[in-house]
Amino acid sequence: MEYAVLGRTGLKVSRLGFGCMRLPMKSGTEVDRDKAIPLLRRAVELGVTYFDTAVGYCGGDSERVLGEAMEGLHDRVVLSTKNPHYDKRDKAGWWRNLEDSLKLLRMECIDVYNVHGLNYEGYESCFAGPDGLYQELAKARDQGLIRHICHSFHGSVESLKKMVDTGLFESVTCQYNLLDRSMEEGIAYAAEHGRGVVIMGPVGGGRLGYPSEKAAELVGQVKSTPELALRFVVSNPHVTLALSGMSDMRMLEENVATVSRAGKLSADDHARIADAIQERKQLLGLYCTGCGYCMPCPEGVDIPANFEILNLERVFGLTEHARSRYAALGGKAALCRLCGKCVEPCPQRLDIPARLAEAVAHLDERAGSVTGWGELRGASAAEYGLLNVALRYHLKNFTDRPQKVRVQFQPHGEDQVVPVRCEFRDLKAYGRRHKDLRLMVRPPLEALTLDVLLVCDGSHVLEHLHHVVATAARTEGYELGVGARRPGSLHVPSPLHPAYATGQPVRGHSFDFAVAYDDEKLYVHVDAEDDLCCPARGPLGRREKADNLRIFLDGRIPRQIGHGGYETGVMHVTVYPPGAEGGEPLVRTSNEAAVDVKLARTPVGYRVDCAVPWAVFSQVAGRPDVIGFDLALSSYDEQGNDVLRLSWTGRSGQERDPGAFGKLLLV
């Protein structure tokens, strides 16, 4: 193992660090201790001395496991963690995080204490000045609770340089890898000014963590892409150490061998690899710098993300990995309708629509077919008690030649659709068109199903469009906490619940879900039946595991519902039942919005009634017409083990299938 000094901290650390964000897991919130603890201790035996964690890693369990694994080894290792608290009005919250971390890590003094994700703008608004949180960091250091004040960073080179210029932080942890070299100049500046430089994501957040022959072809002296990626980072003379999120023994041993290997890459080798990759990207017409000048695409295509994924396939030969990344991407290349608006702003003069067609051909599982999908756009009351549902039908040509397509729509039961058929005469290769439809349906509406017959290239294909739907009616004078079961509830589980489809056991577990709205707020009423439901055991800290109900609301434009990128327009309300009868529930919201909640115990579970102001969905002006929803119940046993984690989408762990989201139509 190689060692280096972590900038001004003076700490001698291994050049391979252990990033504890991808430890083997038993469930979404519980690390598999039988695997993780031997792995962490073996890393120490192999000479790894730097371990990095954070509040919230591994569903909040990472710090605790690291503390357990490092018991008795503190004199041999350097432990680093991160505090994500930015609210300078709530200093007690900041201290609570520090106290929790000390307790979980089983330390009296944390070696490297980072502000989580701090850029210069965040520093100025929350940490600088006499009332800023930096004062708390300094106090904690004076009290001997932390040894070195550091920060992790996401932001621009300029912002990093300004952080260095504050002179207040001893090391920085930031992203840098073969695919994303944008921080190279900032890293050099930090190192030249005596800061330790810790790199997270040296293998591109796992993107380069797969073997590929193309990697060896590129430079001829490495065996695999992960090795190339790690050596590339470590051979940068400004990098002190690279953190790798290792989840098994093989990965650990290979990484240790890579960083220990004699004849490490020289600065010349480093430059040569960078040039070889750039040349290859240019050769393939894929030299996208990620500048984002082509964005936003009116159809929601995430152009740089598609190119980054395509590069994995074309430049590094990581086909399977690229396909799975593409499958999980929100703004897929498939959404492109070849309008050409993005071409002119691109400084690299990339033929964006052609490259996106390439992405579709290589990465989209629908390549070679013509396929359609539906997008719910709203609903209104019609005559005779019917509902008018607006649905946009999208048709995409995933083939490399123009197509003539006839489409026939077939509603179910007594539902009606207008029009019932249409024709797309000249659907360009990789082109996309749409048709707006009106469906007349009879409430109550729990599911909307439409069969679609596509006729093209002499063949007939029957597709089923299926949406799980709840309708929300306008109301005046809604009172929270009044009424047992609201009328018009959608009952879950039903045969629609994905858990039934998979045969997964569902023990006495269901929801009734009803929604209403007015000009100010959305009112969500959930009646949960759960035989495992029990209130929190004792007072709740920030990271205690206690039974809870989470309501997930996605108020973005319809085509984004359920896809990644939850920064705006999306919120969670998490309700923890009170410990004692008559007590107040604990309510947490994802974006600090003021949400009123009333909670009542019922003989079989609990009932939650909450009022969410429209302002939380600020991505759209006014109120959205369609809102994606998901409900999740989590239960824990006395030991804090996760015993039930079931949601409307049937998701386990962190996976979320956008197609399985329920849709709320505001009528």
Ligand code: SF4
């Ligand atoms: S050509 Fe495609 S990617 Fe570019 S702006 Fe138009 S729809 Fe979006």
Ligand code: SF4
């Ligand atoms: S403008 Fe060009 S280089 Fe910049 S992100 Fe878009 S495609 Fe990439």
